[in-house]
Each structure stands twice: as C-alpha cells, then as structure tokens.
Amino acid sequence: MALPKKKLQGLVAATLTPMTENGEINFSVIGRYVDYLVKDQGVKNIFVNGTTGEGLSLSVSERRQVAAEWVAQGKNKLDQVVIHVGALSLKESQELARHAAEIGADGIAVIAPFFFKSQNKDALISFLKEVAAAAPALPFYYYHIPALTGVKIRAEELLDGIQDKIPTFQGLKFTDTDLLDFGQCVDQNHQRQFALLFGVDEQLLSALIMGASGAVGSTYNYLGKKTNQMLEAFEKKDFTTALNYQFCIQRFINYVIKLGFGVSQTKAIMTLVSGIPMGPPRLPLQKATQEFTANAEAKLKSLDFLGPKKGT
Numbered sequence: 001m002a003l004p005k006k007k008l009q010g011l012v013a014a015t016l017t018p019m020t021e022n023g024e025i026n027f028s029v030i031g032r033y034v035d036y037l038v039k040d041q042g043v044k045n046i047f048v049n050g051t052t053g054e055g056l057s058l059s060v061s062e063r064r065q066v067a068a069e070w071v072a073q074g075k076n077k078l079d080q081v082v083i084h085v086g087a088l089s090l091k092e093s094q095e096l097a098r099h100a101a102e103i104g105a106d107g108i109a110v111i112a113p114f115f116f117k118s119q120n121k122d123a124l125i126s127f128l129k130e131v132a133a134a135a136p137a138l139p140f141y142y143y144h145i146p147a148l149t150g151v152k153i154r155a156e157e158l159l160d161g162i163q164d165k166i167p168t169f170q171g172l173k174f175t176d177t178d179l180l181d182f183g184q185c186v187d188q189n190h191q192r193q194f195a196l197l198f199g200v201d202e203q204l205l206s207a208l209i210m211g212a213s214g215a216v217g218s219t220y221n222y223l224g225k226k227t228n229q230m231l232e233a234f235e236k237k238d239f240t241t242a243l244n245y246q247f248c249i250q251r252f253i254n255y256v257i258k259l260g261f262g263v264s265q266t267k268a269i270m271t272l273v274s275g276i277p278m279g280p281p282r283l284p285l286q287k288a289t290q291e292f293t294a295n296a297e298a299k300l301k302s303l304d305f306l307g308p309k310k311g312t
C-alpha cells in the first residue's frame with residue numbers, strides 16, 4: 001500500500017468548478033487558478049469535486065475530466081490533490097476512485113450516501129470500504145458533512161477501529177460545528193496517524209486548539225493568505241494575533257452568511273477577488289445577484305481583504 005508522501009496538513013482549498021455562461025465546464029482557466037492559489041494565496045493543497053466544486057451536480061464523465069485537469073495543471077506546483085469521489089451509486093464511486101488513481105491524484109475522499117442512508121456505522125463503513133478498495137494505493141479520507149448528507153453517525157464513532165476495515169484510511173474532512181465530536185476524534189488519534197481536517201472556516205481557530213491538523217474550505221480560495229497568517233500566529237503561540245485574524249475572517253463570513261451564502265456566492269466572490277471568471281453555478285443553484293456581489297465587495301474593501309486587482 002502506498003502511503004501519502006506527507007501527511008496532509010495546512011490549508012486545502014475546496015476548489016470551485018469554473019463554468020462558462022452556458023453552463024459548460026471552463027477547463028481553460030484551471031491553470032491560472034492553480035497559479036493564483038499557489039502564488040497569491042499561498043495554498044498548495046486542493047480538494048476537487050467536493051461541495052464547493054459542485055461534484056454531485058456533475059456527470060461522471062465531467063468529474064473525471066475536471067479531476068484530470070486539476071492533477072495535470074497542478075503537477076510540480078501543488079503538494080497534494082485530493083479528489084472527492086463520493087456518489088450515490090457505489091459503482092460510480094468506484095469508477096471515480098480507480099480513475100483518481102490512474103491520473104496520479106494524491107488521495108480520495110468520500111461523502112456518506114444521502115438518498116438511501118446507512119442506518120449505522122457498520123453499513124457506512126461497508127460502503128466506504130468498497131470504494132477505498134477500488135484505489136488500494138491511494139490515501140482515503142472520509143468526508144463528514146452531516147448537515148448536507150443528513151447522515152448523523154458521529155465521526156468519533158466511525159473513526160474507532162476504521163483502519164482495521166479500511167487499511168488506506170488516512171483521515172477525516174470534518175465539516176460540522178460539533179466540537180465535542182471533533183475533539184473526541186483528536187483524542188482517539190493520539191499517535192497522530194490520521195489527518196483531521198476541519199471544514200468550518202469561520203471556526204478554524206477553535207479546531208486548531210482542539211488539535212486539527214489542517215483545514216479544507218471554500219474561503220481558502222480567496223482568504224488563504226489571511227488564514228495562513230492566522231496559522232502562523234497560532235504556530236508561534238501568539239494567540240492574540242491568531243484570534244484577531246479569526247475575528248476579522250468571521251466578520252466577513254458572518255456578513256455574507258446573513259446575505260445568503262453558498263457555492264453560487266463563493267463563485268461570485270472568487271471571480272471578484274482573483275479576476276478569474278468562475279461563471280455561474282449549475283442548476284439547481286442559482287447565480288448570485290449583483291446586489292450580493294456589490295455588498296460583498298464593499299465588505300472585502302472595508303476589511304482590507306482586496307489586494308491589487310488582477311487582469312481578467
């Protein structure tokens with residue numbers, strides 16, 4: 001079994017899937033997107049085809065092409081490319097896992113199936129195990145996001161003994177505000193063998209104190225640099241500075257959440273901040289309004305989050 005080159009840590013940007021105005025995937029900007037993450041945001045790990053990437057709104061063929069493009073464009077630039085391969089169909093998920101291995105991805109992640117839901121931990125692990133087995137040389141991450149899947153099996157319960165069932169298991173992407181559950185995952189992970197990646201950007205500092213090894217999120221696409229400053233202050237045990245950064249990031253996220261915030265709005269903000277066109281989301285999501293974008297821009301400016309504008 002191949003182990004990861006290095007444990008996944010630090011910031012991981014949950015990438016958006018750029019689209020053209022008529023709803024096709026805009027592969028042509030992915031190279032620029034990689035450079036922007038690395039050079040402007042200091043983010044060298046990505047999580048592709050997840051929630052932010054609208055992975056579950058893409059066809060299997062599109063998911064394969066998007067994954068392949070990110071891996072190709074990220075070669076020698078990015079540290080790790082993790083592909084989300086979760087699907088309602090086990091066969092599709094296995095196909096995507098095999099494909100991720102073929103193209104040279106650094107890991108795969110899987111969400112809990114959310115139409116027919118696993119009723120208990122064993123059922124969920126049986127599903128995850130079958131997917132992981134389709135890519136036996138790739139590190140496997142469970143993507144815990146109960147608010148969207150409706151699968152409420154606690155992560156700490158799932159983690160208990162999981163490597164006996166899934167030998168490639170390498171960690172969790174934990175997108176939930178239940179810090180008791182997250183803390184108990186960290187507590188179990190005393191040998192620090194797993195990457196425990198937190199997914200609620202506005203609460204990252206609390207998770208770092210609990211022992212998160214890194215974070216996967218949508219805002220690291222455009223607030224990666226700011227968040228990296230928070231991580232640096234935390235590493236130096238300068239908790240006052242770290243908290244100031246977290247509060248500043250919270251002011252922005254709190255503001256946009258009140259306006260209505262999701263993938264569509266993230267596409268609008270990323271277009272504004274990076275100058276790279278992300279295009280509209282795919283239905284059933286709807287494009288962010290111009291009013292949202294204008295308000296978000298004013299807030300970014302007032303917080304001094306807008307660097308010099310890039311040419312499009």
Ligand SMILES: CC(=O)N[C@@H]([C@@H](O)[C@H](O)[C@H](O)CO)[C@@H](O)CC(=O)C(=O)O
Nearest residue numbers: 014050051052175199200201216217218
């Ligand atoms: C529900 C949701 O989309 N959560 C985001 C967060 O980054 C979120 O946008 C952020 O914390 C703002 O609330 C990520 O956890 C999602 C993510 O990493 C992904 O795209 O897979």
